[in-house]
Amino acid sequence: MGLCLNIYPFGLLPFRILGDNGYWISNSGMKNSPYQNIRLSLINSLLMLVLFLNTSCIAANSDFVSQEEDRINQMNRVIMCPVCPGESIDQSQNEIASNMRAIVKDLVRQGKTEDEIKDYFIGKYGPVILLEPSTEGISLYVWVVPPIALSFAMIVVALAVARMRKRQKNSSLNMNHDLADEVISDEEKEKYFAVINRISNE
């Protein structure tokens, strides 16, 4: 366990606290049990894994792509290729898309802002060219409905929970209530006995 802790540079501080008094992460009465050790070493390996993943993200993200290039890529992803519906010019292999990528590059190099570039393409192709709808006019509804739906869903869940709670309170007054649901109806008894009779006759 100690080894695990010590090869771990960042997590050291919290781990000493956690590991040594054993309070935070072990159940009472289980101090120093093998179980606790397993847990600690698992946490260690998890944190090492996270560190490992982080470095890969960071490694990929350090500055080998200039900010300008980054902006160009960002722009390419929000502009649609006019002849290959649904695909951004970033995705598309089409010649038009590659020409448009060149235009984006030029505009970014000229120091145009994001909105200016968008306006340029809207001017040429209309608002349909943007993959992300604007927040004006009818497109506003695209953005407004999801939060409304979310609040609606939350209200429905709250109401359903309240109703189910109420039913449970009522039914716990009458404990046999549950069984009543399970009893077979007369109609089904008939069906059932009909089958029994038939089988016993055969």
Place this chain on the structure above:
Amino acid sequence: MVELGQIALMLSFMMATYSTVVGFAGGMLNGRDLAASARWGFYSICPLLMLATASLIYAFVTNDFSVKYVAENSNIAMPKIYAWVAFYSGNAGSLLYIAVAFSLMAGITIRILNSKLPYTSPYALGVMSMVLLFFLAVILFLANPLDRHPIALEDGQGMNPLLIHFGMFIHPPFQMLGLISVALPFSIAIGALLAGRGGRDEWVDQGRLWGMVSWLLLTTGLLLGAWWAYTILGWGGYWAWDPVENSALMPWLAMTAFVHSIMVQKRRGMFRMWNMVLIIVAFAMAQMGMFINRGGPVPSVHSFAESTMGWVFLAVMAVTLFISLVIFIFRFDTLKSRSGLDSIISRESAFLAQNMLFLLIAFITLWGTIFPILSEAVDETTMTIGQPFFNKVNGPLMLLLVFLMGIGPVLPWRKAGWGSINRMLRLPLIVSCLVFLLSLISGIREYWVLISFAICSVSLVTVFQELIRGSKSRHSHGESWGRAFFSLIGANRPRYGGYVVHLSIIMLAVGITASSFYDVQKDVVMRPGDSEVLGKYTFKYLEVSEKSYPDRVEEIAKFEVWSGNKNIGYMYPYRAFYPEFQIAATKGAIHSTILEDFYLVPSEFKEDGQAVFRVLVNPLVSWMWAAGPVLILGTLIALSPKNRTQRKRLQLPNVNVDQNPLRISE
């Protein structure tokens, strides 16, 4: 040969009609013989459709271009092995594929249902035959792949070259199978409703089984599709929120909600109505998926099987939805829950919240997908709703789901006391805070990534905590650690299989988060001999060679690549041009490691020897592909039946005497 197939098609249409009518009659009149007759009628459909399929494939293999569908979807140059892909690459053929696959799966389902749910099965059979009947009617009257041309052609038009990829051997079959297999749990549920036995929970085991089969097929189809896009479409991404992708995602979301909430009905007899609604919605969405794929109103890259028939599917979807809801309302009174909710903080309510979230995401996806149609109809405003919208809106909701996935399984059924919550969630929450801090210290600054990693670690720790806790208690009863672990998983397979699936979802979430926030992309112009650097990778463009095939010309670039100082060999990205179609397809070369993918793809080869390449470093993508097998393994564990000794040990006194009256004499 084709004529033989035509006859088989007509016969199968007649048999489907017969088993629909007789199946429902058998259910209503409670006639065992009628039901058996309908069943055997249904069994006969699958071999007939297989015969029709065989005749179509035979036409492809023998280049019989007098058959219209063959002429449209293949040519002499096509490698013969692709006859199988060509079979379902067009509209008519994919319908036949769906029909034959469904007849096989439904046959198996009905065979099992017959012994388990004698009252429900005739109705379920009726519903399944009706679904099949619809497909057969469409095939026979609207899009028959076996129809002949008036004149025989010399050569066919060929298949869309983007489909010439071995991923196509598996992705579309799984996707279509997944969509249509939603009809299986749907038929069982509607069958139980019609038989008036929806409130008895006896359909739950079978509904869950086939729901999970369908879920597994849908998931596999989606993952294979993402993988296909990543390796062949050559833009370095795997998911673009395209209408067809969305339409495959929506039924998946609804089915995911269903396979979870059906567990609540199994365990607690609750959510009876809710499960019915969910499966009805899931089937409607699956139909919607087939509708959009078949040349629906939304433009998409994936509409390979384009036709105007989408509207027939839409109409049928509306009718199905309407009839299902009518049945549901008429049988409303049979669906009362056995018990209510004991506490607001319990696993039941976590399931409810999870269900709502899944449906909400499905709804938002639907909303974003169809909104352009609405806005055009209302306002004549054309617009596009693409990736940025869906990422912004659905991304946070999906993170919330991953969080629920972490805390839900450790909340006890019925009622969670603060003591147990504290005991179960303390460790995961502490660890997630540590992960958050650690990520912050190590330089992650995107707050969504920080949140996502913290949430994933909550879920990860709860899963491991559960596994260790269970193994430990078995270990303390004298089992060795290894044995304790495996017997733990074997003892409650739905639960621990579910945990394995959850692990794979965490892998997916980590991969998606890292690769969407930390991918690096660069377009470089190079001449042979040039070297460029991206991150730790150095790549040297050596040469380009041209290779001619009967159907295409490939320009293959040769790269030598170093990672740091280590030579990792040559990479060969290429661009294939199909003159007949005027389509170019690029194939990236990928060097994949556990940490990141180095991805090279040519965009353009210019006349003067210059070439444009796109170079990407995508972190953690391989984790997503690794999640696939883990997910399948988990689902199979969850699906595997209990072995006999366990079943005997767990058997409870049978309260429901009428559960299986036909077996009573045994």
